Amino acid sequence: xxxxxxxxxxxxxxxxxxxxxxxxxxxxxxxxxxTLPFWLFLLxxxxxxxxxxxxxxxxxxxxxxxxxxxxxCLQCINIVLMLDFAAKLPWQSLGDSGNSLVNLILVRFxxxxxxxxxxxxxxxxxxxxxxxxxxxLGHLLxxxxxxDHFVIAHQRGHHDHLGMPDDIATARFGESFRAYWRRSxxxxxxxxxxxxxxRLGIDRNFWQAKLLRHRIVHGLAIELFLLVAILIMYGWLxxxxxxxxxxxxxxxxxxxNYFQHWGLGEGKAGNTYGWVTTSWLSRYALIGLSNxxxxxxxxxxxxxxxxxxxxxxxxxxxxxVMNLWVKLHNASYRKxxxxxxxxxxx
Numbered sequence: 001x002x003x004x005x006x007x008x009x010x011x012x013x014x015x016x017x018x019x020x021x022x023x024x025x026x027x028x029x030x031x032x033x034x035t036l037p038f039w040l041f042l043l044x045x046x047x048x049x050x051x052x053x054x055x056x057x058x059x060x061x062x063x064x065x066x067x068x069x070x071x072x073c074l075q076c077i078n079i080v081l082m083l084d085f086a087a088k089l090p091w092q093s094l095g096d097s098g099n100s101l102v103n104l105i106l107v108r109f110x111x112x113x114x115x116x117x118x119x120x121x122x123x124x125x126x127x128x129x130x131x132x133x134x135x136x137l138g139h140l141l142x143x144x145x146x147x148d149h150f151v152i153a154h155q156r157g158h159h160d161h162l163g164m165p166d167d168i169a170t171a172r173f174g175e176s177f178r179a180y181w182r183r184s185x186x187x188x189x190x191x192x193x194x195x196x197x198x199r200l201g202i203d204r205n206f207w208q209a210k211l212l213r214h215r216i217v218h219g220l221a222i223e224l225f226l227l228v229a230i231l232i233m234y235g236w237l238x239x240x241x242x243x244x245x246x247x248x249x250x251x252x253x254x255x256x257n258y259f260q261h262w263g264l265g266e267g268k269a270g271n272t273y274g275w276v277t278t279s280w281l282s283r284y285a286l287i288g289l290s291n292x293x294x295x296x297x298x299x300x301x302x303x304x305x306x307x308x309x310x311x312x313x314x315x316x317x318x319x320x321v322m323n324l325w326v327k328l329h330n331a332s333y334r335k336x337x338x339x340x341x342x343x344x345x346x
Contacts, residue, residue: 006284007067007304012037013285014074014118017110021081025089028102035106038113045281045318064304067287068125071118072137078118079144079242082111086241087234107241112248119145120253121286127151128299139219143226145246147253148219149192157191158257159299162273164265173263173341174334177326180258181251192216255323259315259333260292263341272312273297279318290319313340 020026020034085107089100119141126138142148158169168187171180196214231239260274273296282290288303289295295306315322316336326333 006280007064007287009281009285010067010071010117010121010287011074012041013110014071014078014114017078017114018074018081020106020110021078021085024085025100025103026106028099031102031106034110038110041281041285042320042324045279045320048279048281059304061302064302068122068134069137071122071287072126072141075115075118075122075141075144078111078114079245082107082241082245083230083234083238086238089237104241108244108248111245113252115145115245115249116252117286120147120150120249121289123150124154124289125287125303127155129302130300143219143222145249146223146243147246147250148223149189149216150253152192152195152215153188156195157188159296162261162296167265169257169261170265171258171262172265174338175262176334177255177258177330181254184254184257185250189216251327252323255326256289256319259322259326259337262337273309274312275315276310276312277315277318277322282318282320286319313337313344 016034016037020031024031026034086104089103090096091100123138123141126134126141129135129138139148139151142150153168158167161167162170164170168184168191171177193216196216200213202214227239227242230242262275264272264274273293276293277290279290288306291306291308293309293312294301297307297309301307317325322333
């Protein structure tokens with residue numbers, strides 16, 4: 001019974017962001033209090049006992065899809081609220097300016113985190129669906145973080161070339177997150193652009209009618225339209241905050257990609273598809289994302305149906321803790337990961 005409703009944990013961070021935006025602007029002291037749900041998640045992911053995530057499809061498909069649609073709605077609502085929030089912050093006095101600056105920092109923190117979950121994680125689930133409307137919703141969510149090209153880079157690049165030298169999403173043995181971030185952020189776009197040129201049969205002469213069918217051009221056009229609309233309706237500060245939350249959300253995504261496959265290139269992915277965690281919070285709050293090996297075994301599986309696999313090197317913590325670890329103290333993370341890879345048998 002508990003596992004059926006555990007996916008509702010995915011609503012905690014987006015709802016927290018929504019309430020923060022609805023109730024603001026806040027005093028500096030009150031604003032910081034709104035970060036407590038995130039720190040509680042971090043504590044649970046660090047200290048809670050590990051439980052192997054089991055397949056649970058006992059509820060109706062409408063229930064599981066409803067969770068996705070609810071999270072997608074919250075993502076869109078939070079983006080609109082964030083833009084309005086940023087546009088209405090007072091800057092008349094020094095005190096107002098200091099308080100508004102704290103609010104903006106918290107907006108980046110809260111909305112960036114929720115965009116990484118209710119935005120990118122939900123989009124990742126939807127872009128693998130057979131239903132065209134669901135895939136389109138996935139594209140929309142990715143446009144909300146200016147990362148629509150991820151669809152092609154992820155499906156054609158990562159899934160088809162996992163662990164191979166040309167798989168951008170597989171961090172190399174010994175590679176730091178900083179080096180991986182620089183390589184993957186640019187590499188994803190370049191790969192997706194080239195892949196579409198090849199699909200359409202476009203040569204170096206870009207000025208062809210076929211370019212209008214280039215899916216990366218479609219995504220860029222939508223993202224540019226969003227930025228122009230935001231500028232007209234809410235102003236420059238809102239545009240900057242939109243881009244800032246998108247940057248934060250994408251950093252979360254790439255940190256996850258980094259530790260999910262770190263060091264599994266050069267043939268190691270032939271034995272396993274990824275690193276393993278048994279954190280129940282990561283499983284449910286991120287709607288099955290942590291069952292990543294099962295996802296690569298069958299990308300068409302829905303999040304509540306993904307099989308859990310223990311075949312791989314073990315992470316010491318769940319995704320929330322790992323995300324901060326690889327960013328804040330990458331050297332110690334790499335030391336742990338190297339030791340685990342050298343000693344494990346999978």
